[in-house]
Amino acid sequence: MPATPFELLGGRDRVRALVTAFYDRMEQDEPALAALHRRDAAGRVDPGSRDRFALFLTGWLGGPDDYVAQFGHPRLRMRHGRVRVDLAMRDAWLRSMTAALDQLAVTGEVRAYLDARFAEVADFMRNAPEAAPEE
Numbered sequence: 644m645p646a647t648p649f650e651l652l653g654g655r656d657r658v659r660a661l662v663t664a665f666y667d668r669m670e671q672d673e674p675a676l677a678a679l680h681r682r683d684a685a686g687r688v689d690p691g692s693r694d695r696f697a698l699f700l701t702g703w704l705g706g707p708d709d710y711v712a713q714f715g716h717p718r719l720r721m722r723h724g725r726v727r728v729d730l731a732m733r734d735a736w737l738r739s740m741t742a743a744l745d746q747l748a749v750t751g752e753v754r755a756y757l758d759a760r761f762a763e764v765a766d767f768m769r770n771a772p773e774a775a776p777e778e
């Protein structure tokens with residue numbers, strides 16, 4: 644049986660490390676994006692949000708689907724409805740994820756797969772029309 648992206652990445656601990664690196668980079672380099680998230684008293688992206696994203700990614704990459712068992716279908720676009728996702732936020736999200744994947748030295752086939760899937764789903768999350776070009 645071919646390995647899942649979850650297995651190729653290295654399992655739960657690696658997914659957790661990716662999520663930690665992702666939000667840490669976001670907090671450091673993308674303050675406007677970090678500010679959209681729930682934060683704890685210290686101003687860090689809320690640990691509950693980090694946990695849910697790690698659970699979601701585990702299932703989404705072909706690992707155990709604990710997110711769906713606990714929270715139901717992700718309905719990602721609906722869950723992002725309270726957030727304005729425009730081109731700038733999409734790109735900020737992707738820069739944070741790219742930096743996290745670089746930091747963990749994820750390369751090869753699984754990296755190519757993840758880059759393509761993340762680019763696709765981040766674009767799908769856009770829910771704000773861009774300003775019309777100046778007349």
Ligand code: HEM
Nearest residue numbers: 679680681692695696699722726728732733736764765768
């Ligand atoms: C494209 C730009 C994106 C923006 C601006 C964005 C922003 C956010 C925000 C503000 C939250 C709420 C967290 C909170 O309330 O603390 C959230 C949650 C979440 N996002 Fe995104 N997101 C983006 C893309 C994505 C993508 C591409 C994925 C999946 C690959 C994703 C998966 C999730 C998940 C699973 C949650 C947690 C939902 C839950 O609470 O159960 N997001 N996102």
